[in-house]
Amino acid sequence: MSAKKKVSFGILLLFFFGAIIGYKIYNKPHVNVAQEKAAIVSTASKILEDFSSDETAANLKYLGKILQVNGVIAKIERVQSKCSITLETGAVFGAVLCTLTIEESAQKRALQLGQEIQLKGICTGFLMDVILVKCIILD
Structure with missing residues (x-):
């Protein structure tokens, strides 16, 4: 594999994982203060x-x-x-x-x-x- 293909693949891989992490953080359930115990x-x-x-x-x-x-x-x-x-x-x-x-x-x-x-x-x-x-x- 050429150097350009490796770099392109690496950037694509980073973008893919970044999108997954961003999606998980965005859809993280909100904390219900009324139901949680105070720390x-x-x-x-x-x-x-x-x-x-x-x-x-x-x-x-x-x-x-x-x-x-x-x-x-x-x-x-x-x-x-x-x-x-x-x-x-x-x-x-x-x-x-x-x-x-x-x-x-x-x-x-x-x-x-x-x-x-x-x-x-x-x-x-x-x-x-x-x-x-x-x-x-x-x-």
Whole structure:
């Protein structure tokens, strides 16, 4: 086989395997936060403190995991069909921002500022605030 044919075959093989991997990742089932057990139970203040003191270690500990977070509601925002809840941390800068699922956002709950709340969601990282997505409110 000539060198051109080997290179062409190699590129074709890489493309084929790349397509298979991409298809598998795209069709990976989504995590149902309501049915999964929380990997870590903590407070909003502790999680923010961990990220503020050592972001690399906190990423290893929290990133991509389901967290159950206890805290006090500092802010409630509705954008279109989604609701976000910001939890107080006692820090001047930074909070824990929890974006509820669409189903959870649609439920009419009597949430009030200053209310103690428990949420469960997936930690996606730290950008001045700790971000949790696909959150549900625990009763």
